Amino acid sequence: MNATLAAVLAVLGLTLVKATPLIYAALGGVLSERSGVVNIGLEGILIAGAFTSVAVSGATGNPILGALAGVVAGALVAAILAFVATRLGVDQIVAGTGLNIAALAAAAFGLVLIYHQPGASHEVPAFGKGGEATLIVLAFVMTAALQFVLARTPWGLRVRACGEDPGAAESAGIDALATRFWAVVAGGAIAALGGVYLSLAELDLYSDGMTAGRGFIALAAVIFGRWTPLGATGAALFFGFFAALQYTLQRAGVPSELMQALPYLAALVALAGLAGRVRAPAADGVPFLRS
């Protein structure tokens, strides 16, 4: 009995670990999409957060500074998308894809520049168990905070207005383009914490490809969670659970590739099952062009 209980607790604990970066990325995605901008570039933001936090932590010896740098990096990367999406009105999905490619390449480039070796950085000062737990708890705190901000604050109402009907919002005196811009940037800052967690909490280095498509699973979590912070976090926990199962089932003889594929397959099923029955913010993904 004790062994089973221990196993269950281990899986639950692992679920939290696996879900936390997804939660941060998904929250960032929710904020961005509620304002009307689809952020396919979450993967790139995770990469920016992961790499920058490692680089700065290595340079300063302080993981907290590294984390802050990672957040700033995420905000900056998001700002690129925010700019081309709002000011230039380009296709947000295409731009986000380009962002992911560029971010991955920039990080790889950075690895060679700073560490003179491709593939992975050196080990850097990272968060211990305490820091890791703080980041996990912070993810849930942020979920509640974002839920409240969207529902009950003036800025949150403006964000929601821009995501539904930026034209109507503008006729009420709201600057839709600026609101969208800052929502995307703030979302990027939050999402970057997911990358920070991956590189400084779960490990203590950055390696090429460590984000492994989590940014895309986070997108599925946003949809699955019906574009609400609480929903997205729930979905992220769900996907994290599948990732956690991987180790347990692997010992039971299930091929490791199938286990690794589980979260992605789960996202696919969710997508097919939910499509058409949930509604995105009405102006999500539609560039707003002032006439």
Place this chain on the structure above:
Amino acid sequence: MSAVLRTRTARDLIVVIVVVFGVGSIAMLLAHVSPLIGFGALFDGAFGTKSEVAETLVQATNLLFPALGIAVAFRAGLFNIGAEGQLLLGGFAAGWVGAQFPLPGYLAIPMVLTAGTLAGGAWGAIPGFLRARFGANEVIATLMLNVVAMLLATFLVTGPLQQGGGGASETATLPKAAQLPDLIADSRLTWAFIIALVLAFVLRWVLQRTVFGYELRAAGDAPLAAKRAGIDLGRTAFVAMALSGAIAGLGGATLVSGVLHRFNIGLSPGYGFIAIAVALVGNLDPLWIIVASIAFGMLQSGGIAMQAEAGVPREVVSLVTGLVIIALAGRRVMASRRTT
């Protein structure tokens, strides 16, 4: 083309050139290399000798197939980010079938290429089906399937469909009969290049001159009007995605049959993603995509030389590619079609 589109094209090209040379120069400076030396090594490596030109065309071919596939999807109003996975599975199918069933030359090559085309087509048909039947967003579906493709191929090649001994992560070497013949002797350039060129011309003809192409473009450019005109949007989406995947799969097959002569998990350095840039730079027109693929092929092959000769990390090429995609994202402002 109307006057508006023409100036946009000119302005876009200027932006691309600025991005490539501007960002490239900054990155080179960060790597303590003079941009003159860096770009010099790049171009020299791309066109210096005959064999280098051949290598540039090899890279161009590898990009041309997925770019054509992505363009077909784009024209239908769909975004196929899954070309990488479709290409991978196409290459796997080609490599495995070719090694498993030795046949004489005139049968082996068609068999191998067909296997790759079908595999890629099936992998493209999945998100196509999800989109047609459930209205599921093909962007996320294809992204997910990219990862699953990699895992599936790894599982198959090291497990049940293993052809080497001891869990090797590649298929057995293709028999000579199944290998595409070289176009330029002693180079990696094969008839795949000709096949790709012909395919581009065929696709252009199909898009502009056939009813199928008309309906596909209508579905992409004005879905509501297309629906009212009797065009079945779901079926068009399904066929477009399957066709897109098939073309990418064919690319993987030619890569395996002509260049590598076996399937290996690492066969693609991201061709399916770079091809997005190629498709956009080519303005989704198959003939211009030929030109764009040569340009990007030049970056790919020259990039390797740039790293070897001038010490500039090859990742600069990918970085610039990503930024080009962002810069050209305005090229295809798709009408809002979000279905989830």
Place this chain on the structure above:
Amino acid sequence: MRRRFGSVRAVDGVDLSLLPGEIHALVGENGAGKSTLAAIAYGAVRADEGTVDATGFVGLVHQHFKLIERLRVWENVLLNREPRRGWTIDVAAARARVRALGERYGLDIDPDAVVETLPVGIKQRVELLRELDREPAVLLLDEPTAALAPSEIASFFATVQGLAARGTAVLVVTHKLTEVIAYSQRVTVMRAGKVVARHLTSETGIDQIAREMVGGDVPALAARATTVATPLLDVRGLSATSGTSELLDATFAVGAGEIVGIAGIEGNGQSALADALAGLVPFAGSADFAGRPLRADDTPAARLALGIRVIPQDRRSEALVLDWNVRDNVVLGRQRSLAPAQYGAAAREVIERFDVRPPNADAIVDQLSGGNQQKLVVGRMLAGAPRLVVAYQPTRGIDIGAAALVQSRLIEARNAGAGVLLISFELDEIFACADRVLVIAGGRFVGAFERADIDRGRIGTLMAGHR
């Protein structure tokens, strides 16, 4: 004041002044520049030349509401001006304020309702309250009664008169002359972007204003040939839903060689009817076409194959591929039945017969004016001798000349033996073209009139949902 949109002078040298406490009507045909002028006065659009001066806040109630459907009433009314408590919104105060506002102006409203669940007349109240909360000195109302039933119109203007009595200057932009005569003190008439006349309402009448709105003579419509209608479309108990539009239990018939007009206020089931006939949505009940039953789950392709053509309400988003040229747009819908070699001839035929300008098959459709775009759409729908034509607002937003041409061609199609179902929100259009008039209200057919028995008053009453 001047404002151009592309090559069109939407507003050309217009001077307009409003007095406090007056109700001032601004009239003109579709495309005369009235809405643009209102938008400029409100500040949403900037004039290229000229100035706007007002003694206080200018409020605008738009023709197509600028409400955020998925937000609540109080969120819409107080957007960007919410009462605060520290960092957060004081929701209780917001609700109370909206309720008090409603009481003050006699407009009952539930502050917590989500806007997309409200009927059109109530939504307009929300839009109105949003402007009223800012105590406007000037209130602009753009086609305010387009979506209201006649009884709602009376109570709406009662509210407006109350506002004027308090000193607000009210500008009503409209093309409904009966309301102008009944409720306004002064009238300004616009045509093609310019002011062509100003009157005290008491000193003018509908006929004079109408003539000024239209300018020269209205082109004559095609002559009506005597035909005997033979059965074509026989509908019984038809029900369908398309988006928010609902059709309930409709029973009617359309014969070959007649035009049946469907009169009704926008939003009373017309879209459901048109989409069901087009094959875009399934229907319940029975519908026989040329003697054989229509399948409820037909695709648009199947209906096109039967010879049923539906001219949609919104040409830009539902009928045209704006980036393509005229030729490819003419072919749309017939791309399988025409050989590519015939495309050129098909395009030429439509361009000539429907006077599409510029007469160039390679012109990009987005560059054409609205009138020419609509002529193209109608032209291609009438080509190939269709058996049933459903024309849904076929002259929406186009100039008088183009409208007359479109209506003439519909009459000619009828003369040639087609059955035409004319769905329109403009009674004048229906009275000009139809052989029979059916009235739709609340998704049901509530009245039928032969051409000789047309009774404008009675039809208006039925449209409002009264018996």
